[in-house]
Amino acid sequence: MFINSLNLSHFRNFQEVAISPDRHINLITGSNGSGKTSLLEAIYLLGFGRSFRPGGFRQLINESAEQFTIFCRTENHSIGVRRTTAGEQTLRLNNTNATKMSEVARLVPVQLLTPESVDILLEGPSLRRQFLDWGVFHVEHSFYRNWVSYTQILKQRNSLLKQYSASANQDKYWVEQLSHYGELITVSRENYLKELADYIQELAKSFLSNVTIEVRLKKGWDSTQSLFSALESHTDKDKKYGFTSVGPHKADIKILADGVDVKHRLSRGQLKVLVSALKLAQGKHFQTMKNESCVYLVDDLTSELDAENQRLFCQQLEQLDAQVFVTAITGKQLSDKFQKSPKMFHVEHGAINE
Numbered sequence: 001m002f003i004n005s006l007n008l009s010h011f012r013n014f015q016e017v018a019i020s021p022d023r024h025i026n027l028i029t030g031s032n033g034s035g036k037t038s039l040l041e042a043i044y045l046l047g048f049g050r051s052f053r054p055g056g057f058r059q060l061i062n063e064s065a066e067q068f069t070i071f072c073r074t075e076n077h078s079i080g081v082r083r084t085t086a087g088e089q090t091l092r093l094n095n096t097n098a099t100k101m102s103e104v105a106r107l108v109p110v111q112l113l114t115p116e117s118v119d120i121l122l123e124g125p126s127l128r129r130q131f132l133d134w135g136v137f138h139v140e141h142s143f144y145r146n147w148v149s150y151t152q153i154l155k156q157r158n159s160l161l162k163q164y165s166a167s168a169n170q171d172k173y174w175v176e177q178l179s180h181y182g183e184l185i186t187v188s189r190e191n192y193l194k195e196l197a198d199y200i201q202e203l204a205k206s207f208l209s210n211v212t213i214e215v216r217l218k219k220g221w222d223s224t225q226s227l228f229s230a231l232e233s234h235t236d237k238d239k240k241y242g243f244t245s246v247g248p249h250k251a252d253i254k255i256l257a258d259g260v261d262v263k264h265r266l267s268r269g270q271l272k273v274l275v276s277a278l279k280l281a282q283g284k285h286f287q288t289m290k291n292e293s294c295v296y297l298v299d300d301l302t303s304e305l306d307a308e309n310q311r312l313f314c315q316q317l318e319q320l321d322a323q324v325f326v327t328a329i330t331g332k333q334l335s336d337k338f339q340k341s342p343k344m345f346h347v348e349h350g351a352i353n354e
C-alpha cells in the first residue's frame, strides 16, 4: 500500500497542508515541536482509528478549529476521516460513507516505530497483544469478527458477574459462547505467531547476531485445559471478583533471549534493536502473505539506535520496498543511511515544504 497524496486540515498544529509522498523513503525534518510526529500520527490514525500518543481525539483537533480532516489517496483507494469536537466521526471510503473504522484500517496497514515502542518488551501484556493482533487482523479475515463477538460476550458476562445475577445455567451459556469464540481467536493467534516466529528469528539474527530469540504464545489460560474447562474452574473466583479472569483477553507473548525473558537479558539498547526487528519481521510476513507492503512510520530513529543499527535498519527497510516516513531533526542525520536518496520534507510553523 502506498500513499500518493495526503491532505490534513486542522490536525494538531497544521491548518491546511497537502503532500505528495514518494513511494519509497520520505524523510521529514524540522526542529522540536514543528509537527513531524503529528504528520506520522495522522497516517497512523488512518490505520488504527486512534493516535499512538496519550490523550483523546480532541487533542488532535487544532486548538482554533472545531474539527480535523485527514484525507489520503492510495494507489487503489481514497480515504477520509473527520472528527469534530462534538465527538462525531465521518469516514469516507472511495467517495461513499463508511460505517466502520475497521473497514478503513484494513486498507491502511501501518507499522510504527517510536522511542516508546520498546515498551512492548518492558510493559504489561496488552501492548504485546496489540502487536500480535495487528498481524492476525491483517492476515486472517475472520479474526476481527470473532474478536468483536468475543469482547461483546465478555462484556455481558462480566456485567452479570458483577451483579451476581446469573443463574448457573445462564452462566454456562455465556461460558460456552466465550469458549467458542475464544478458541477460534486463539487458533488464529497461534497460527500467526508460528509463521511470524521464523521471520523474527531471521531478523533478530541480523541485528543481534549472538543471541537466540524465541517467541511463545501464552493463551490466557492454563493451556493443558480447554478454554471451557478453564472458565468453568474459575467461575467461583470470577463471581467473587466480578470479572472473567481467564481467556484470550489475558493472552501474552513470551519473548525470550537465550531462554530468558528479554527484559532480564538484553540491554536497553538491545531491546530497542529487538523491537525494530519485530516490526520489520511483521512487515515482511505481511508482505509475503498479502503481496503488498505496509507503510512504515519511524519517529526519531537517530535517538533510538546507534549508527550501525540505524544503517542496518534503514537497509532492511529499503529491502522491504515499503513506503517509509521517517523523522529527524536534520536531513544530515539520516540521509546517508539509505542507498537511494530519500524525498525530503521540511516542517516549520505548521507548514510542510517538499
Ligand SMILES: Nc1ncnc2c1ncn2[C@@H]1O[C@H](COP(=O)(O)OP(=O)(O)OP(=O)(O)O)[C@@H](O)[C@H]1O
Binding pocket: 012, 013, 030, 031, 032, 033, 034, 035, 036, 037, 038, 039, 058, 059, 060, 061, 062, 063, 064
Ligand atoms: N491541538 C493542537 N492545536 C495546536 N497545536 C498543537 C495541538 N496539539 C499539539 N500542538 C502543537 O503541535 C506541535 C507539534 O508537535 P509534534 O510532537 O508533532 O512535534 P515534533 O516535530 O515531532 O517535535 P519533537 O522533535 O520535539 O518530537 C507542538 O508544538 C505542539 O505543542
